[in-house]
Amino acid sequence: MAKFSWEGKTRTGQVQKGEMEAPNEAAVTATLRRQGITPSNIKARGKGLDMELKIPGFEPKISTKDLVVFTRQFSTMIDAGLPLVQCLDILSRQQDNSTFKKILLQVKEDVESGSTFAEALKKHPKAFDELYVNLVAAGEVGGILDTILNRLAAYIEKALKLKKQVKSAMTYPTTIIGIAVVVIAVILIFVIPAFEKMFADFGGSLPGPTQVVINLSNFIQDYILVIIAAIVIFIWGFKRIYKTQAGRKKIDDWALKLPIMGILIRKVAVAKFTRTLGTMMTSGVPILDGLDIVAKTAGNKTVENAIYKVRQSISEGKTIAEPLEKSGVFPPMVCQMIAVGEQSGAVDTMLNKIADFYDDEVDDAVANLTAMMEPLLMLFLGTTVGGLVIAMYLPIFKLAGTVGG
Secondary structure (H helix, E strand, C coil), X not given: CEEEEEEEEECCCCEEEXXXXXXXXXXXXXXXXXXXXXXXXXXXXXXXXXXXXXXXXXXXCCCXXXXXXXXXXXXXXXXCCCCHHHHHHHHHHCCCCHHHHHHHHHHHHHXXXXXXXXXXXXXXXXXXXXXXXXXXXXXXXXXXXXXXXXXXXXXXXHHHHHHHHHXXXXXXXXHHHHHHHHHHHHHHHHHHHHHHHHHHXXXXXXXXXXXXXXXXXXXXXXXXXXXXXXXXXXXXXXXXXXXXXXXXXXXXXXXXXXXXXXXXXXXXXXXXXXXXXHHHHHCCCCHHHHHHHHHHXXXXXXXXXXXXXXXXXXXXXXXXXXXXXXXXXXXXXHXXXXXXXXXXXXXHHHHHHHXXXXXXXXXXXXXXXXXXXXXXXXXXXXXXXXXXXXHHHHHHHHHHHHHHC
């Protein structure tokens, strides 16, 4: 099919421009008229200079912000009564991200060809995940697409906030430890050998701590390639093990039991589970479908298995709370609140309340983790870097004492 650029006016006199793939100019005219646009200029786009240069692997990625902005704007336009195809056409034309623009144009073409909006979105899993597609499908069936899109945008924003909180908790200690490792490596590889040569010129025996540091420096210089290879092999092996079902289950289970980070991981898992399932149930997605999607997006194998047990329990006519409590992953308070929600017939409302509570809990956990890590990191830096410096200056102090005596 050829690509055409067009210009036309809406019924209100607003001038609009865009691009469209179609068999011929007549098909473009027909499509525009169905959208309520009277075309004034249609031109076939030529090949060559008009084509975009695309390098595989270097296409811009679709960010969460792109998705949130699109969802919010789409909801507003649908609520204002604009036709679905026209909304997609306007939003694709104003989209700066070329990858997302291409996807939106393909979605628009599929909708024009008779597909539902959800079916068209489903063809692009990298941009629109299962949760997004299922909620849109529920909105189309229930005739509340604008409301569903608003809920989706709110959900994505809160999920992004949760992700940023976890990243911020990990960034500070990772950065400090990384800098410390680089500084220690530079001292051991470049600084210590200069001191060793100076001490050899002085003669005599070296203090124990100094000798240990020199031996460590010599070991690293002799086996630096072996150490780097061992680190690479360890990372590769860890990734290989984590890709297996048994390996991932064991590592994820171990992560939940970590003294400090385990608490944060558990709270994030609870917040994500309750927020996602609550949003889906409120939007009218069947609970079994919702649990299946929530399990796939859990991010932790132990939590995923617990959710699948809940799904199995419900399919057998049982409750949600009981298998959650037996899993040991979810706190008793969460299980009890869900049980109350089941009894009152307001599980979705209760899940959203739990999610709000645990969003605050994650905030507190991140703040506490940062406050706890600061003195521990300072102690680590003082012990390692300070210890190395003191060890290297001990012979100088000893020599100064001998000269002074």
